[in-house]
Every structure is written in structure tokens, then in C-alpha cells.
Amino acid sequence: MLMPEQMNRIVIVGSKESMKQTIDVLYQSESLHVIDFSSEEQGFSLGSPLPESSDASKKLLKLRALEKDLELPNTPMKETVPVAKVRSELDSSMAELDKELSSIVEMRSKAQSRLSEIQTEKRSLEPFFGLDVPLELYKGYSTIGVSTGYVRSNPTADVSKVSPNADVNISKDGKFVAVFYPLKDATEVQKAIAQNGFSEVPAPIGVGMPRDRVKQIDEESKKLETSIEDATKKLDEVREKFGKMVAASDEHLSIAVQVAETPLRFGTTAHAFIIDGWVPTTDVEKLRAALNQQVGDKVFLDVLETAERFEGHAHDTSHIENVDYGKKDETPTKQNNNKTVKHFEFLTEMISTPKYNEIDPSFVLALTFPLFFGMMIGDIGYGLSFVLLGALGLKKCKSKEWRIIATMLFYGGIWSMIIGYFMYGDMLGMPIEPVAGELSWSTVLHTNIDIPFVDDPYNKLHDVKMLLFISLMIGFVHLAIGFIIGIYNKAIRYGLKHAMMEKFSWLMILIGGWFLLIYVLDMLVTPLDSWNLPLFDLYLYISLALIIPGTIIAYIGEGGGAILELPGLMSNVMSYTRLAAIGMSKAGLAFAFNTLSFEIIIDVTGEVDPLMAIIALAVFIVGQLMVWILGIISAGIHSIRLHYVELFQKFYEGGGVMFEPLRIVRKITSEKAGE
Numbered sequence: 001m002l003m004p005e006q007m008n009r010i011v012i013v014g015s016k017e018s019m020k021q022t023i024d025v026l027y028q029s030e031s032l033h034v035i036d037f038s039s040e041e042q043g044f045s046l047g048s049p050l051p052e053s054s055d056a057s058k059k060l061l062k063l064r065a066l067e068k069d070l071e072l073p074n075t076p077m078k079e080t081v082p083v084a085k086v087r088s089e090l091d092s093s094m095a096e097l098d099k100e101l102s103s104i105v106e107m108r109s110k111a112q113s114r115l116s117e118i119q120t121e122k123r124s125l126e127p128f129f130g131l132d133v134p135l136e137l138y139k140g141y142s143t144i145g146v147s148t149g150y151v152r153s154n155p156t157a158d159v160s161k162v163s164p165n166a167d168v169n170i171s172k173d174g175k176f177v178a179v180f181y182p183l184k185d186a187t188e189v190q191k192a193i194a195q196n197g198f199s200e201v202p203a204p205i206g207v208g209m210p211r212d213r214v215k216q217i218d219e220e221s222k223k224l225e226t227s228i229e230d231a232t233k234k235l236d237e238v239r240e241k242f243g244k245m246v247a248a249s250d251e252h253l254s255i256a257v258q259v260a261e262t263p264l265r266f267g268t269t270a271h272a273f274i275i276d277g278w279v280p281t282t283d284v285e286k287l288r289a290a291l292n293q294q295v296g297d298k299v300f301l302d303v304l305e306t307a308e309r310f311e312g313h314a315h316d317t318s319h320i321e322n323v324d325y326g327k328k329d330e331t332p333t334k335q336n337n338n339k340t341v342k343h344f345e346f347l348t349e350m351i352s353t354p355k356y357n358e359i360d361p362s363f364v365l366a367l368t369f370p371l372f373f374g375m376m377i378g379d380i381g382y383g384l385s386f387v388l389l390g391a392l393g394l395k396k397c398k399s400k401e402w403r404i405i406a407t408m409l410f411y412g413g414i415w416s417m418i419i420g421y422f423m424y425g426d427m428l429g430m431p432i433e434p435v436a437g438e439l440s441w442s443t444v445l446h447t448n449i450d451i452p453f454v455d456d457p458y459n460k461l462h463d464v465k466m467l468l469f470i471s472l473m474i475g476f477v478h479l480a481i482g483f484i485i486g487i488y489n490k491a492i493r494y495g496l497k498h499a500m501m502e503k504f505s506w507l508m509i510l511i512g513g514w515f516l517l518i519y520v521l522d523m524l525v526t527p528l529d530s531w532n533l534p535l536f537d538l539y540l541y542i543s544l545a546l547i548i549p550g551t552i553i554a555y556i557g558e559g560g561g562a563i564l565e566l567p568g569l570m571s572n573v574m575s576y577t578r579l580a581a582i583g584m585s586k587a588g589l590a591f592a593f594n595t596l597s598f599e600i601i602i603d604v605t606g607e608v609d610p611l612m613a614i615i616a617l618a619v620f621i622v623g624q625l626m627v628w629i630l631g632i633i634s635a636g637i638h639s640i641r642l643h644y645v646e647l648f649q650k651f652y653e654g655g656g657v658m659f660e661p662l663r664i665v666r667k668i669t670s671e672k673a674g675e
Helices: 016-029 052-070 083-130 156-162 183-194 210-260 281-294 345-351 362-377 380-396 400-424 464-494 496-525 537-558 561-575 578-601 610-650
Strands: 007-015 144-150 167-170 176-182 272-280 299-306
Touching: 007 016, 007 281, 016 210, 016 272, 016 281, 052 083, 052 210, 083 144, 083 176, 083 210, 144 183, 156 167, 156 183, 176 183, 272 281, 281 299, 345 362, 345 400, 345 610, 362 380, 362 400, 362 464, 362 578, 362 610, 380 400, 380 610, 400 610, 464 496, 464 561, 464 578, 464 610, 496 537, 496 561, 537 561, 561 610, 578 610
Parallel strands: none
Antiparallel strands: 007 272, 007 299, 144 176, 167 176
């Protein structure tokens, strides 16, 4: 489970007449990650699409055009359509859809175009409402010039000075004018109106008064809008009738094109084809058997190599002639996790795909990500709500993004309930058991509640030193896990010597730092006499015995940069104090709202006024909702940060190639065996 599945590089060779059958077997097996064939290979050329590709591509292109006109929504279908039905009804459905759709789309398109045109005309007429001038008087003169537009001030006096025969028409609000003047005075008139802040608006074309024309436009607009509504209703009816079949046909044709164009990834000669790719070791014999059963002796499968984890190993390709099958293509990674860990693979992929020869960190995320989330929340009430919401999300959500959020809530909620019960004894930000001088559920409910199996739980606001100490210890353990994984990764890739120099040295420094922290805490912060551990100075000697040689080994293996990274390791450890800090901040916020609700607005120790109780309940609900939302955001972000920034840097390289086998993914259509 820790390492990706072992891969075999294979080659499949066969006669061209068996290519279609071979492709069908490969898609059924879903086990071959194809390496695209290079056109530069001597004696080979790239394959050509299967004959059915052309017809399927044409139909798909036509169907996509119809889909655009149909305005088909991109929503998941509740029921699938059998492939056999799609095949039998595809041509007739497309022809009928094209016939019904073309007239509707054309009618609506013309109406929308005309509506847009007259609305533009209406907007151009609106400035002329304030002028009592028919539209036909603005155009058609040979000796008279006309200027229309907005002005900041009345230009009548200035125009009269330069052109006594000019006629200035100005709106009642004094902001719009139409000036008629002899063409011989055009230059002077334009200067005069420009001095009054003139901004030209072209006069519209038409006859009659502007308001009368607008009334005509409004009447025509209503008719056009009715026409558009009728066309839209008809389009909805057509969409209801054909939508499901169109979506299914699109998927069917897309798959047909995908399968038919698969040979473009193969190498071919005049009479044969060759396929190069990777297959999981456990699937090689299954694929061989399927080919023998369905294609027979026309196809031959040969295993070229079993991919090694150790990068220095040279591949034995001496038995291959003409074509070089050396390690020019990176081995793909097929993550090998159980159902629970698979929920966390998306978090790993957000950083990068694991390499074939390194441990997949998804299992670490599955173990410690929910634990950190739960420790930051540490509350039975919040945890229960997270579990319920996460379970609903895992059941209903389909996208990876929403499923990982649901996963975080579900598993994080479980840990939140466990830690909230056994470690903190909290529910909705309040201790369950009575606490001297502090609000608790025992106080609110006027009864002493005793939590079974829990003795003296920690208080997030009082036991700060101990919680910070626990957070640091968790940080040491978490980083140690990272270095141990790093040792394994380096050992299988480059050998034990590299692993010792580059990772084991840092593990020594980390463990030495743990002993040093115990010593410092004993001396400065937390008395440890109650632990009954003698000779605490011994911790100092142990720490130095680990840190000094570890630093020397790291320096030999990595150079001077190792010395510079020492403070970074310390900051990595200190970063884990956020496990306690986030929990304390959430507890403080919840404490404030709970105190406001139960101690200030109402007095839980005396008689409760019903009105004040309602107000207190409203404040309590709003406050809890705020804490709930902030808890999800802060705990989720900081939990994943501790993995991405602190942990992954200790061992994870990533940059692998995702295993992507030939396979058909159906979401809308369904195919039974033999169809």
C-alpha cells in the first residue's frame, strides 16, 4: 500500500487487421498506459485513425452545433441511456432535432436581432425628446448645417453673434440643443457652441416626432418579446424531448472518436502495428489471456522489463533490435491504497503525483491530517456535526474538490469527538463537567455531569503550557515519521549510503533536539520532578551526542547548506504549536459567546426571563455558527499546511507521471456486455 504498484513495460505486436480487436481488448482491460510512439523510430510510422473515425467525427461536430443551439445545461443525468438505444436512434434523432431546432432558432435569432436594433434606435432618440422638432427636419439640406448634442450652458447668444440667421432649439432643462445654421457660417457656429461645452450626438434617421417613433418602437418591442418567449418555450419543449438523448449521443460519439483515434499513438508498418506501454505487474497475465482469447495468435505480447525502484539500475534492452526501449519514458505511478486512504489521494495530487520509486504520502495524510484537525477542534458537539455533514457530502458529492472537503469533515469530526471526549471533555465550547468559577454544561443544566472513563480533562484556556508541550511532542514524532520515510525513499532510489547521509543525519538531529527540549523545559518552563526521572542533565548529553554527529554527517552529505537549514528544522517543530493555539483561539471565541449568552443576557443560577432566554439562544446559535465556520477553515488550512510545508519537505519529491490507462468513462450512457 505504501509504494505505487509495480509496473512492467510491455510491447504488443500484431497484424493490422487485428488492430481494432486489440484496441477493444485494451479498453476493456483498462490496464495499459500507452507510451506515445515516436514518428522518428526507424522503419515505423504513426498509425492512422480507424475507418469509423471520420463518420463519428462528422456526426459529433454536427451534434455539438445542435447542442449549442439547444443550450443544453451541463448538469448530471439521473438515469443513463443504453448504448444500444443511442446507436439505433442517433441518426433519426439528429435529423428530427435539426429540423425542429432550425426554425425555432432562426425565428428567435431574427427577433432578438430586430429587438436589439430598435432598442438601439430608441436609445438614440431619447436625447431628442426635449426638442419640438420632427425627425425628418434634421437631415437632407444642401445649404443648411445641423449640429445636435449636449451643452453645459445655453449657446443661443453666442451663436446669434456669429450667425444671425441661425436657429437654436434648446431643451427645457438646457442640456440638449439642435442648431440650424447657414453652411457659410458653419465654422464660426461650431466654435460658438464649443465654447459652451458642446458634445455632439448624431441626429437619428426617421420621420415624425421622436416620442411618436418611440411609441412605435415600444409596440414592436412587445411583439418581438412575445415572439422570443414563444420561441424559448418551444426550445424548452425541444430540450425536454431531446436533451437526454443529445447528451448521451455526445458521450457515445466522443468515446467512438477517442477509440478510433487510438492508433495515432501506435507505431505501424505496411502490415503490422506495435504498441509500447506500461501495465501493472498483477495485470500482465490477465491482459495476455484476454488478447489470446479474443484476438488469438495474430497478436503477441512481450514483457520488456519490470521497472526498478533503484534509479541507478540500467535496463536490459540488448534483446531488442531496431527500436530503443531504454528508459526514455518515466514509469507511471498507479497509487495502491485502500478505500479509506484513496479519499486523501486528491490532497497529495494537489501538490504533485508521487514518483514511481517513492512512498505515496497519502497514507500519512489519512492518519495524521484528521488527527490534527480533531485536535484543533477537540469538541464533541462540533465533531458530531462535522461527521454528519461529511457523511452526507461523501454520499452526495461527485467532484473531487467537494469530496475531499467531505472527507476532511467526516474523519476530522470523528477525531474531534474522540479528543473532545477523552482529552478536553468539551461540547460546543463548554466543559461538560463542573469547573470551579467557570461556565459549564453542568452549570447551565443545574446538575453535576460526570464523563465516564475521563479523569481530570485538560482545559484549553487553563492548561496552555501542557497543551503546547504536547503539540511540540506531536511535531517531533510527525517530523520523525517524515525522515524515516525519507530514509526509505533514498535507500531504494540511491542506496543506503545516500539515505544515511541525507536523511538519517537529520533524524539524529531531530531526536537530539527532542532531548534538548526536555532539558530546556525542565530548566526553564515546566518542572518535571513529578515524572520521577533522575539525572535530567543526561538529556543534555544525549542531545549533544546526537546533534553534533548528525550535523557533521549532514554537512558531509549536503555541504554547508545543511548548517543553514538547522534553524529551519527548529521552526518546523515550533510550527506544530498551532495545534494548541488554534484550539485555544476557538475555545476563547466560544467562551466569549457562551458567557454572553448564559451569564450576561440571562442568569442561569436564578430565574430566567423568557424574552431574555430567546435573545440568549439567538446569540448562542449565531456565536456557535461563527465558531463552527471558523473552526472548519482554520483547522483545515493549518492541518494541511503542517503536512505540505513541514512534513512533505522531509521526504516527498513528487513530479511523477499519473498512470492513465486506455479506458472508457461513461457518465450518461451504459453498456451491457456484448453490446
